[in-house]
Amino acid sequence: MTTLAIRGGTVITAAEEVVADVLVDGEKVVALAAPGVLTLTADTELDATGRYVIPGGVDAHTHMEMPFGGTYASDTFETGTRAAAWGGTTTIIDFPIQQVGGSLREGLDAWHEKAAGNCAIDYAFHMILADVNDSSLKEMEALIGEGVTSFKLFMAYPGVFYSDDGRILRAMQRAGETGGLIMMHAENGIAIDVLAQQAVERGNTDPRHHFAVRHALLEAEATHRAIQLSRVAGSPLYVVHLSAHQALAEIASAREAGDNVFAETCPQYLFLSTDEVDEPGFEAAKYVCSTPLRPREHQAELWRGLRNDDLSVISTDHCPFCFKGQKDLGIGDFTKVPNGLPGVESRMDLLHQAVVDGHLTRRRWIELACATPARMFGLYPRKGTIAPGSDADIVIYDPTAEQTHSADTHHMAVDYSVYEGRTTTGRAETVLSRGTVVVGGGEYLGTKGHGSFLRRDTCQYLR
Numbered sequence: 001m002t003t004l005a006i007r008g009g010t011v012i013t014a015a016e017e018v019v020a021d022v023l024v025d026g027e028k029v030v031a032l033a034a035p036g037v038l039t040l041t042a043d044t045e046l047d048a049t050g051r052y053v054i055p056g057g058v059d060a061h062t063h064m065e066m067p068f069g070g071t072y073a074s075d076t077f078e079t080g081t082r083a084a085a086w087g088g089t090t091t092i093i094d095f096p097i098q099q100v101g102g103s104l105r106e107g108l109d110a111w112h113e114k115a116a117g118n119c120a121i122d123y124a125f126h127m128i129l130a131d132v133n134d135s136s137l138k139e140m141e142a143l144i145g146e147g148v149t150s151f152k153l154f155m156a157y158p159g160v161f162y163s164d165d166g167r168i169l170r171a172m173q174r175a176g177e178t179g180g181l182i183m184m185h186a187e188n189g190i191a192i193d194v195l196a197q198q199a200v201e202r203g204n205t206d207p208r209h210h211f212a213v214r215h216a217l218l219e220a221e222a223t224h225r226a227i228q229l230s231r232v233a234g235s236p237l238y239v240v241h242l243s244a245h246q247a248l249a250e251i252a253s254a255r256e257a258g259d260n261v262f263a264e265t266c267p268q269y270l271f272l273s274t275d276e277v278d279e280p281g282f283e284a285a286k287y288v289c290s291t292p293l294r295p296r297e298h299q300a301e302l303w304r305g306l307r308n309d310d311l312s313v314i315s316t317d318h319c320p321f322c323f324k325g326q327k328d329l330g331i332g333d334f335t336k337v338p339n340g341l342p343g344v345e346s347r348m349d350l351l352h353q354a355v356v357d358g359h360l361t362r363r364r365w366i367e368l369a370c371a372t373p374a375r376m377f378g379l380y381p382r383k384g385t386i387a388p389g390s391d392a393d394i395v396i397y398d399p400t401a402e403q404t405h406s407a408d409t410h411h412m413a414v415d416y417s418v419y420e421g422r423t424t425t426g427r428a429e430t431v432l433s434r435g436t437v438v439v440g441g442g443e444y445l446g447t448k449g450h451g452s453f454l455r456r457d458t459c460q461y462l463r
């Protein structure tokens with residue numbers, strides 16, 4: 001095996017911060033020791049003096065090549081995982097889709113085909129249940145056995161991914177029996193579609209109306225309903241891409257009651273708001289995602305939820321569509337703008353900026369972006385920490401480097417950045433995936449196909 005040593009950096013995990021040397025043998029971390037204790041010379045020696053040494057990011061919510069609204073998310077597994085690596089993320093969990101009338105097996109196989117041999121970093125899968133029926137409910141157990149242990153349901157998008165309450169209840173019951181985790185897109189899609197139709201009929205066709213019709217109360221109502229259904233079914237619940245403070249209040253009260261209820265938010269809800277979409281015109285399409293951006297007043301509550309653990313994870317919901325040729329499918333009708341934003345490359349840096357700005361501590365940054373998503377989705381301690389036995393997914397992070405976010409310099413396959421022109425402090429300098437340097441010296445050094453499929457255990461938080 002080849003050995004690699006990272007010397008003199010501040011190793012930050014969710015549990016501690018310590019100046020230490022890290023020794024890697026092959027794909028695994030084998031030792032952490034006070035500087036000077038590991039006297040052997042490794043095959044590769046990396047100096048991390050003045051740098052942070054952090055676990056590679058775990059992004060638990062991405063959509064590479066996702067079909068949506070007559071087009072496909074513009075990042076492939078190849079381009080999207082490469083961009084993730086540039087940004088210090090070394091694991092993604094993506095979402096295969098069950099087609100209506102199709103099986104989970106067909107959906108999962110199709111995603112394995114898209115990803116296998118193409119990824120720069122390791123990847124795992126959740127499964128989207130778009131057609132809950134006797135047969136797909138039966139299949140859930142087999143998927144759990146294959147390491148696909150979480151299932152996303154939609155209370156939004158009627159006629160596409162939507163499940164009614166009866167289907168949701170049945171899927172939750174099955175998850176309760178089998179150890180699966182239900183992930184919920186919690187928005188009242190039936191009511192939203194009525195409001196959207198009314199808006200279009202009134203001639204309100206600009207994309208800024210997307211934000212008006214996806215009312216915060218309809219996110220809160222769906223979140224409340226999902227929690228009650230999960231209580232009745234006896235299953236855990238993980239609410240995805242939470243953006244409204246009223247929805248957060250529902251999560252907080254369920255957690256206070258001791259329920260196995262968890263939620264994630266995303267950088268776009270922390271760093272962007274409806275201020276970006278105030279102007280009439282089509283530019284607002286760049287920000288169209290669901291749940292939508294909210295007025296800036298929601299952000300203080302989200303930061304508070306992140307500090308007190310009512311929000312446990314920050315994922316990206318990376319689902320990019322180019323402005324030209326994809327978002328513009330919605331010119332003249334905002335309901336036809338494909339929903340989703342790019343973000344897989346910028347998450348670790350935006351969250352480091354949150355540390356700089358005083359919203360999060362350094363350890364909480366690592367907990368939210370690495371350790372908790374790994375635990376939530378059955379990957380810990382293989383991923384999400386730096387400890388003997390862990391995969392050597394490690395980032396040497398320069399906390400002083402300044403960068404200006406731009407479509408001209410990012411590596412995601414999308415023609416705009418939602419953070420265009422914004423400057424943040426901190427940047428991944430060297431990125432290791434299972435002991436291999438995939439980014440270093442300002443260059444991408446990885447290979448397509450280095451990334452492997454990860455079979456996950458079940459959620460490690462359930463009481």
Ligand code: URP
Nearest residue numbers: 289290291317319339340
């Ligand atoms: O707007 C979004 N979030 N697009 C991706 C699909 C989803 O609902 O997560």
Ligand code: ZN
Nearest residue numbers: 185240241290
């Ligand atoms: Zn969703």
Ligand code: ZN
Nearest residue numbers: 061063317319
């Ligand atoms: Zn999503």
